Amino acid sequence: MFGLSEIAIILIVVIAVLCAKKLPELTxxxxxxxxxxxxxxxxxxxxxxxxxxxxxxxxxxxxxPRPDEPKA
Known part of the structure; x- marks a missing residue:
């Protein structure tokens, strides 16, 4: 049916369409x-x-340290 590369391309296109206003700011x-x-x-x-x-x-x-001081 769909391979991994086709699904990735579809997701990229969907994100680009939905986030068109924010995309320049994000980049x-x-x-x-x-x-x-x-x-x-x-x-x-x-x-x-x-x-x-x-x-x-x-x-x-x-x-x-002085010799008469106890060590901590």
């Missing part, structure tokens, strides 16, 4: 999301490459 939103995801992935890659080149040093002070 715009999907495009923005894809751009944000791509930018974040690129930023993470750049961050990882930077950490391998030179370790990040966080300034601070070292606190050593």
């Amino acid at each position: 715009r939103s999907a495009g923005k999301s894809a751009r944000i995801l791509k930018a974040e992935a690129r930023a993470m890659k750049d961050e990882d490459d930077g950490e391998r080149a030179a370790p990040r040093v966080i300034p601070g002070e070292t606190v050593t």
